[in-house]
Amino acid sequence: MTPSSQQIALQATGLTKDFRGFRAVDNVDLTVVAGGVHALVGPNGAGKTTLFNLLSGFLTPTAGTITVRGEDVTGLQPEQIAHKGVARSFQITSLFENLKPREHVELALQSRTSLGRRFWRSEKIMRQFRPRADELLAEVGLSHLAEKPAGELAYGQKRALEMALVLALDPAIMLLDEPTAGMGIEDVTRTIELVKRIAVGRTVVFVDHNMHVVGSLADRVTVLQQGKVLAEGSYEEVRRDPRVITAYLGEASHA
Numbered sequence: 001m002t003p004s005s006q007q008i009a010l011q012a013t014g015l016t017k018d019f020r021g022f023r024a025v026d027n028v029d030l031t032v033v034a035g036g037v038h039a040l041v042g043p044n045g046a047g048k049t050t051l052f053n054l055l056s057g058f059l060t061p062t063a064g065t066i067t068v069r070g071e072d073v074t075g076l077q078p079e080q081i082a083h084k085g086v087a088r089s090f091q092i093t094s095l096f097e098n099l100k101p102r103e104h105v106e107l108a109l110q111s112r113t114s115l116g117r118r119f120w121r122s123e124k125i126m127r128q129f130r131p132r133a134d135e136l137l138a139e140v141g142l143s144h145l146a147e148k149p150a151g152e153l154a155y156g157q158k159r160a161l162e163m164a165l166v167l168a169l170d171p172a173i174m175l176l177d178e179p180t181a182g183m184g185i186e187d188v189t190r191t192i193e194l195v196k197r198i199a200v201g202r203t204v205v206f207v208d209h210n211m212h213v214v215g216s217l218a219d220r221v222t223v224l225q226q227g228k229v230l231a232e233g234s235y236e237e238v239r240r241d242p243r244v245i246t247a248y249l250g251e252a253s254h255a
């Protein structure tokens with residue numbers, strides 16, 4: 001069934017990105033239904049990160065359009081797209097080593113207000129964000145580490161803190177780039193549960209190589225190969241698709 005325009009959170013049409021003659025994303029059509037959890041998967045180099053960067057404004061498309069809830073956002077800057085309710089996480093951690101988790105979240109909350117992002121932080125101003133910061137830390141399971149410098153957190157805890165920073169922006173649409181990359185099984189399980197909780201009332205698009213994560217979370221999966229959409233459907237549908245099996249076997253034989 002084709003979703004109506006109100007049901008579509010994010011849509012890419014004919015999206016293309018060339019890097020000096022190399023087509024990394026090739027005429028991609030993508031429809032993300034509001035309230036859904038949509039996974040982007042595909043072999044290494046398929047164009048997943050490039051597509052993410054296009055959707056969040058970190059790259060400008062060579063061709064094609066992107067709409068957020070029906071509004072054309074093609075070519076807008078990342079902050080402008082964020083303003084439309086789209087927030088993203090990154091594969092690489094971008095935390096301040098000496099800043100504590102609570103301070104990180106308070107700053108993220110402050111950045112949404114008219115006070116903007118300021119590095120001279122008045123204790124009094126920051127205190128008003130504390131209750132919400134503590135709620136977000138509890139949400140991602142970091143309450144007990146609120147006062148520990150971020151540099152001393154374990155890898156999975158840093159990723160959880162980054163999730164709290166994205167949540168602080170209260171986005172309607174969350175783009176999560178490999179939320180479980182490099183995690184051990186315990187952190188993966190915790191992250192799946194966390195994404196399930198935060199996906200309630202939101203739209204989530206995520207990239208992940210872990211098929212257990214994709215199968216546990218996604219109600220829709222788009223498979224990319226060499227910049228093109230190879231298949232799309234439910235996890236069960238794409239898993240059984242012979243073209244997808246061949247693409248992954250091809251990758252395994254080159255590993």
Ligand SMILES: Nc1ncnc2c1ncn2[C@@H]1O[C@H](COP(=O)(O)OP(=O)(O)OP(=O)(O)O)[C@@H](O)[C@H]1O
Nearest residue numbers: 019022023024042043044045046047048049050051
């Ligand atoms: N800035 C760039 N300049 C030139 N080529 C690039 C650039 N960024 C990505 N590419 C190329 O575009 C292709 C797609 O890369 P991309 O990182 O989007 O793939 P991916 O599916 O995210 O891969 P992975 O699963 O390994 O993260 C690759 O061949 C990559 O080398």
